[in-house]
Amino acid sequence: MENDKHNHDEEALGYQKIESYDESKVTAVAAHYKDILTQLGENPEREGLLKTPERVAKALQYLTHGYDVDPAQILRSAMFEEDYSQMVVVKDIEVFSMCEHHMLPFFGKVHIAYIPKGQIVGLSKIPRVVDAFARRLQVQERLTNEIRDCIQNTLQPTGVAVVMECKHLCMAMRGVQKQNSVTTTSAFTGGFLSNDKTRAEFLRLITANLH
Ligand SMILES: Nc1nc2c(ncn2[C@@H]2O[C@H](COP(=O)(O)OP(=O)(O)OP(=O)(O)O)[C@@H](O)[C@H]2O)c(=O)[nH]1
Ligand SMILES: [Zn+2]
Numbered sequence: 631m632e633n634d635k636h637n638h639d640e641e642a643l644g645y646q647k648i649e650s651y652d653e654s655k656v657t658a659v660a661a662h663y664k665d666i667l668t669q670l671g672e673n674p675e676r677e678g679l680l681k682t683p684e685r686v687a688k689a690l691q692y693l694t695h696g697y698d699v700d701p702a703q704i705l706r707s708a709m710f711e712e713d714y715s716q717m718v719v720v721k722d723i724e725v726f727s728m729c730e731h732h733m734l735p736f737f738g739k740v741h742i743a744y745i746p747k748g749q750i751v752g753l754s755k756i757p758r759v760v761d762a763f764a765r766r767l768q769v770q771e772r773l774t775n776e777i778r779d780c781i782q783n784t785l786q787p788t789g790v791a792v793v794m795e796c797k798h799l800c801m802a803m804r805g806v807q808k809q810n811s812v813t814t815t816s817a818f819t820g821g822f823l824s825n826d827k828t829r830a831e832f833l834r835l836i837t838a839n840l841h
C-alpha cells in the first residue's frame with residue numbers, strides 16, 4: 631500500500647527519487663569493471679578495490695539516471711496560471727554532465743529565463759529539468775537545446791533563454807590539456823531571438839551582481 635502510493639507520486643512528479651539501484655544492472659556493469667581493472671594492470675582482489683566495480687556501477691547508474699526521467703512531466707506537475715508577463719530568470723544553476731565522447735565530466739553553470747504567457751512554473755522545476763537532461767551522456771550544445779525545447783514546448787511561454795558555461799575534464803585532464811578554458815553555449819526562442827533589447831536585458835541580468 632505504502633509502496634503503491636510512492637510509485638504513484640513518482641509518476642505524478644515525472645522523476646524518480648534515486649535511493650535505490652537496479653541491482654541486476656549493477657551486477658552486470660560491475661562484472662565488466664572488474665575486467666577493466668585487470669586490463670588496467672590492477673588487482674581487483676586487493677582490499678581497496680574489492681567493492682570498486684560495484685561502486686562504479688552504482689555511480690554510473692546515478693550519473694545517467696536522467697534516461698528514466700520525463701523532463702516535460704516535471705514541468706507539467708507544477709504549472710500555475712498567473713498574470714505575470716515579465717522575464718523570470720533563474721541563474722547560476724550548477725550543472726554536472728558527462729561528455730558522450732570520453733564519458734568524462736563536464737560541469738559549470740546554466741542560466742535560464744522565460745517570459746510567461748499566462749502560466750508560470752514552480753521555480754525548483756527548472757533546475758530539475760536541467761538535471762533530467764544533464765544526467766545522460768551529452769554534448770553541451772545538445773544539452774542546451776534540449777533544456778530550451780522542453781521549456782518552450784511544455785510551458786509555451788513567449789520566449790526561453792538558456793546560457794551554459796562549462797569546463798570539460800576531457801579537455802583539462804587529458805587530450806589538449808587546457809585547464810582554464812570554459813565553453814559557453816546558448817539557445818533562445820521567441821522574444822529572446824527576435825528582440826535585441828530582451829536578449830540584452832537577459833544577458834545583463836545574468837552578469838549583474840544583484841545579491
Ligand atoms: N562540441 C562538443 N565537443 C565536445 C564536447 N565534449 C567533448 N567534446 C569533443 O569531442 C571531440 C572528440 O574528438 P576525437 O578527435 O574523436 O577525440 P580525441 O581524439 O579524444 O580528441 P582530443 O580530445 O582532441 O584528444 C573532442 O574534440 C572533444 O573536445 C561537447 O560537449 N561538445
Ligand atoms: Zn569528452
